[in-house]
Amino acid sequence: MITELITDNDRTRCAVALAAAVSLLSGAVVMGGAVVSTSDHLTPTEHNLDAEYKKTIEEKLFVTGGDYGRVLVMVGGTEGEYSVSVHSDQNSPTGVTATFTKAEKNVADATWAANENRVDAASIGVVRIDVAIPKSAALVIAQAWKRMLSTARQIYPSGKAEDVVLDGTNIELSLQEANASLREALITPASRGSKVTALRQAIELLARYCSAKPPDRPSIAREIQDKCGAILGP
Secondary structure, three states: OEEEOOOHHHHHHHHHHHHHHHHHHHOOOOHHHOEOOOEOOOEEOOOOOOHHHHHHHHHHHOOOOOOOEEEEEEOOOOOOOEEEEEEEOOOOOOOEEEEEEEEOOOHHHHOOOOOOOOOOHHHOOEEEEEEEOOHHHHHHHHHHHHHHHOOOOOOOOOOOHHHEOOOOOEEEEEEOOOOOOOEEEEEOOOEOOHHHHHHHHHHHHHHHHHHOOHHHHHHHHHHHHHHHHHHHOO
């Protein structure tokens, strides 16, 4: 079930939930307590994300294309996973729409076999917001996503105590350009550095853009472009 958020009260409710989710983007993180190296790049999705869970969450949250870029934020705990897809839309005044979707419960937790209150994934509701986004912002998002996706490589244990990370948030970036194969990779907690930091900030801003009131969106769009510009810089 998908519920569109259209009132100020609904938008506020979504913003509160969103704030809880995006605050995890810069917090402590995944890999089940393993010791891993840190690096300013992404890591391949394959073999680093459960395929069945990935399929379930995509079926719930991926309701549009993502030809300018998509992000899927998979948080730990009970906070619902969310996605933002930036896609072509002939009905948008800019020709591009940003679509925010968020599960009302954490799908991984709610469907976990050991959860005594386990529910079927199909019963978990999804909230949705569709907003026009400037094409200039969409283009730089696509460029930044493409640049970061090109860096994806595996992260291996470093053996350093400072690189021990805890369970938390995985973030999947993807880009499906016309006449090109799907590209996807993960920001894991072990992904650290100036470009990954700028990418996390751009993702947080993109989610906030969707829940913001119309007068606030232009300034947020400019901030998104600035963060993507930092990724594309030297």
